Structures are given as C-alpha cells and as structure tokens.
Amino acid sequence: MKAYRKKKKYLQTESIVLKVFDFGEADRIFTLLTPDNGIIRAVAKGVRKPKSRMGGHIDVLSKVNIYISLGENLSNISQAEIINNYSILKKDLSLISISFYILELCEKFSVENDPNNDIYYHLSYTLDILQENLQNPLLIRWFEINLLTVSGFLPELYNCLISGEELDEGDHLFSSVNGGLVDKKYATSTDSYIPIDKNSIKALRYLSNNGWPEVNKINFGSNSLEKLKIILRKYIQTITNSQINSEKFLSRIF
Amino acid sequence: MSPLNKFPFMPRALSQLVESFRLLPGIGPKTAQKLAFSTLKMPPEQVNDIANSLRNIKSEIIYCKKCQNISEVSICSICTDIDRDDSIICVVEEVMDVYVLEKSRAFKGKFHVLHGSISPANGIGPDEIRIKELISRVESDSKIKEIVIATNLNLEGEATAMYINQALNKFEKNLKITRLARGLPSGSDIEYADETTILHAMGSRVNINESL
Numbered sequence: 001m002k003a004y005r006k007k008k009k010y011l012q013t014e015s016i017v018l019k020v021f022d023f024g025e026a027d028r029i030f031t032l033l034t035p036d037n038g039i040i041r042a043v044a045k046g047v048r049k050p051k052s053r054m055g056g057h058i059d060v061l062s063k064v065n066i067y068i069s070l071g072e073n074l075s076n077i078s079q080a081e082i083i084n085n086y087s088i089l090k091k092d093l094s095l096i097s098i099s100f101y102i103l104e105l106c107e108k109f110s111v112e113n114d115p116n117n118d119i120y121y122h123l124s125y126t127l128d129i130l131q132e133n134l135q136n137p138l139l140i141r142w143f144e145i146n147l148l149t150v151s152g153f154l155p156e157l158y159n160c161l162i163s164g165e166e167l168d169e170g171d172h173l174f175s176s177v178n179g180g181l182v183d184k185k186y187a188t189s190t191d192s193y194i195p196i197d198k199n200s201i202k203a204l205r206y207l208s209n210n211g212w213p214e215v216n217k218i219n220f221g222s223n224s225l226e227k228l229k230i231i232l233r234k235y236i237q238t239i240t241n242s243q244i245n246s247e248k249f250l251s252r253i254f
Numbered sequence: 255m256s257p258l259n260k261f262p263f264m265p266r267a268l269s270q271l272v273e274s275f276r277l278l279p280g281i282g283p284k285t286a287q288k289l290a291f292s293t294l295k296m297p298p299e300q301v302n303d304i305a306n307s308l309r310n311i312k313s314e315i316i317y318c319k320k321c322q323n324i325s326e327v328s329i330c331s332i333c334t335d336i337d338r339d340d341s342i343i344c345v346v347e348e349v350m351d352v353y354v355l356e357k358s359r360a361f362k363g364k365f366h367v368l369h370g371s372i373s374p375a376n377g378i379g380p381d382e383i384r385i386k387e388l389i390s391r392v393e394s395d396s397k398i399k400e401i402v403i404a405t406n407l408n409l410e411g412e413a414t415a416m417y418i419n420q421a422l423n424k425f426e427k428n429l430k431i432t433r434l435a436r437g438l439p440s441g442s443d444i445e446y447a448d449e450t451t452i453l454h455a456m457g458s459r460v461n462i463n464e465s466l
Contacts, residue, residue, distance in 0.1 A: 019375050020408070024280045050439040056448030060375075060409040082449055090409060093416040100374040100413075107375075249374035253417075 009070040013037065014083060016123055017062050018107045030058060032066065033106055033123065038114030042068050042075040054080045061086050061099050088131045095130065097253040100246040102126060102143055108240040109151045118150035129212055137225055142215050144232045145207045153239050156180025157205050171197045174231050176238040194234060200227040322367045322384045324349050332365060339363040341399040345388060345418060347371050347406055371405055371414040380417055389421055400430040407436050
C-alpha cells in the first residue's frame with residue numbers, strides 16, 4: 001500500500017503580533033493578526049534564546065512579514081522580518097498601555113481563518129495614527145466604535161430598539177444587552193440601561209460616520225468622552241462576554 | 255478525548271501520577287506516561303527521595319523578606335553576604351535570572367526578584383508582581399544608590415522597566431536608574447542581526463578602550 005503523505009502547507013503573509021506567551025524550554029507562541037487569514041497562532045522555536053535569528057524581529061506590537069508552515073494543531077514560524085516596529089509607541093508607557101488595550105480588543109473581535117481583512121487594516125491604520133497623535137483619548141473611542149462597525153456590532157444609534165421609531169434629539173438610554181439606543185418612554189424595568197445625553201449621542205454618531213482626519217478636528221468635551229468610554233466599554237464587555245484585561249492597566253497609566 | 259482513556263486498565267495510582275506529571279510545564283501526555291512508568295521501575299528509596307523533595311519544596315522554601323528571592327531563611331544568603339555591594343540592586347523578573355547573573359559573576363550587588371513582568375493582556379498589572387516591595391525597599395534603605403533594571407528585552411519587560419523607572423523617579427533621592435545594555439550577542443554574525451538589535455547596538459556603542 002502506498003504511504004499517504006500529507007502535503008505541507010506554507011503561508012507567507014504580513015501580520016501584526018497581538019499576544020505572546022512562553023512555551024516549552026525556549027519557544028514562544030504568538031497570536032498574529034493577518035489580513036487574509038484572521039488570527040493565526042503559531043510557535044516560534046528557540047526564540048527566547050539570545051542567538052535566535054527571529055528574536056529581534058518578532059514581539060508584541062510589531063508588524064512583521066511572516067513565513068509559517070501550517071500544521072494540523074500548531075503552526076510553526078520559520079522566518080520573520082520586521083515591516084514596522086512601532087518604536088515610537090514602545091518608548092512611552094502611556095502609548096504602550098493604549099497599544100496593549102487595542103491589541104487585546106482586536107484579538108477578542110477576530111476569529112481564526114477569517115478572510116475579513118477590515119479589522120487588520122483598521123488596527124494597522126490606528127497604530128500609525130497613534131504614533132503621530134500621541135496620547136489622544138478620542139482616538140481610543142474612535143478605534144472602539146469603528147472596530148464595532150467593521151466587526152458588524154455597531155449599535156443602533158438612530159431608531160429606538162423597542163419601538164423602531166426614529167429617536168428625537170434628546171437624552172435617551174443605551175442598552176448594552178440589545179446593542180443600541182432606547183427611547184425613555186419604552187424602557188422596561190427588567191433591562192439595565194445607561195442614561196445617555198444628547199451631546200454624547202451626537203458624538204457617538206459622528207465617530208461612527210467619520211474618518212479620523214475629520215474626528216480629530218472636533219472637540220467633543222470631556223463629559224461626552226467619559227460617557228462614551230463607559231458606554232462603549234460596557235457594550236464591548238457584553239459582546240465579548242469577558243473582561244478586557246488591559247483596561248485596568250490602561251486606566252492606571254492613562 | 256484524553257489519551258489516558260486508551261488505557262482503561264491502567265491502575266488508578268499510575269494514572270494519577272501521569273496526571274500529576276502533566277501539570278508540569280512542557281510535559282505532554284506521552285512524556286507524562288514515560289515518567290510515570292520510569293518512576294514505577296525505580297527502587298523505593300529513590301521514589302521516596304523524590305516524594306520528599308517535592309514535599310519540602312513547599313514547606314521549606316520561602317521568599318526572602320528583602321529581595322523576594324527564594325530562600326530557606328527569612329533573609330537569603332545573598333542579602334546577608336557582607337562582601338556584596340549594598341548600594342546597587344539588580345531587578346530581575348524571575349528567580350532563574352538571579353542564577354544566570356550569579357553564574358556570570360558579572361554582578362556583585364544585591365538583587366530584587368519581581369516574580370513576573372507587567373502583562374496587561376494576561377491581567378498582570380504592577381500590583382500582581384513585587385514592585386511595591388521594591389519601592390518600599392528603596393524608600394527605607396538609604397544605602398541604595400543605583401537600580402539596575404534587568405527585565406527581559408521584550409515589550410512586557412520594557413513596560414515593567416518604564417513603570418519602575420516612573421515609580422522610583424518620584425523619590426527625591428539621588429538615585430541612579432540603569433538598564434542592561436542591549437546589542438549583538440557574543441559570537442553572532444552582523445549579517446543575521448535584525449534592525450532593532452542593530453539600532454540598539456549602535457546606540458549603546460562604547461569606546462574600544464573601555465570595552466571588556
């Protein structure tokens with residue numbers, strides 16, 4: 001009988017390193033976000049040793065060109081070359097804390113072998129902006145709302161979730177469970193809502209409809225930004241059904 | 255399905271031992287089985303020695319009150335060594351790092367072990383590692399003049415170093431905070447070095463007469 005040998009598959013792609021953890025004696029497992037294959041988890045052998053050729057190329061928060069041999073259980077990284085090291089971000093603790101947060105969000109919203117490349121390009125674009133617009137809290141909110149958009153989780157911001165009617169220009173309620181705004185008069189006592197004022201609603205709509213160059217010109221006010229932070233974090237927690245670990249460190253540093 | 259289910263007639267004591275070995279890092283089901291069968295073949299005295307060593311590691315090993323390194327007494331042998339320099343403290347992530355630095359004989363000061371690094375994505379912040387102990391040690395000990403931060407050279411190690419630097423800079427004490435130099439490893443070819451390493455090696459270049 002002829003021996004069946006499975007063809008080994010190779011993949012060369014650009015990727016952003018989202019997460020890493022030590023594995024075995026001197027190996028590391030990297031969680032990589034790619035444009036065409038979603039998330040890939042792959043092991044880099046011997047990467048923790050000082051003489052590893054890959055060690056300096058591959059780390060969290062790096063855009064790398066990667067060569068992977070795909071395995072059934074775990075893929076192997078055979079080569080890595082830096083495309084962008086985001087060295088400006090890595091020199092500042094506040095920027096590192098923001099980066100950890102947005103990388104974790106991308107990991108939570110991405111799936112393996114997903115050809116949808118919007119999350120990848122949104123992350124890549126945001127990291128580039130972050131290098132120029134240092135420490136701008138508005139950028140985090142813009143990133144969050146657009147991540148929700150590209151993942152298909154944009155909350156309903158124009159019509160009441162219960163009645164379906166168009167919302168008037170006033171204060172309303174936000175339902176993180178149902179994902180959107182609810183008119184006060186239709187609110188049920190069983191659901192928990194977050195009250196949201198009209199300025200914060202306008203800010204949320206503006207952030208979801210505009211690119212960063214337009215958003216960056218607007219001053220939304222600290223109250224609205226704080227409100228958006230509470231609402232978006234609650235909504236993201238509900239969707240992902242988990243705590244965002246980096247949030248604690250971000251709040252402490254930034 | 256667990257591979258252990260392939261051996262339904264394995265005695266309970268043996269399968270429990272296999273499961274126990276599997277708890278160790280880097281040990282898969284096959285290796286765990288091999289270790290368990292090797293243990294079975296050992297003379298009873300050797301097995302007792304292993305069992306005692308395992309028991310003792312939890313009952314006899316404590317953390318040094320000063321440097322947080324593992325020790326059998328409340329203040330470890332490195333902290334009580336009068337021949338070592340009290341004014342310089344090397345901050346490392348893990349106990350293993352102390353042994354590596356000690357083996358090199360390149361450092362004659364004292365240590366502080368953090369027992370990890372800041373890793374926000376894994377829920378490890380400054381409170382989860384022993385940074386507070388380092389800060390209170392520096393605050394209370396006037397002999398300390400320099401802190402050498404020797405955390406790993408990855409993003410988590412860098413974030414930890416930056417956080418310690420920020421926290422220690424708040425003191426009005428004239429404290430020197432340094433970071434281990436980084437660059438090309440001994441015996442390596444420049445041809446294979448990455449951009450980041452070259453950048454750091456260039457930035458930390460030294461006068462040829464001062465180099466070791």
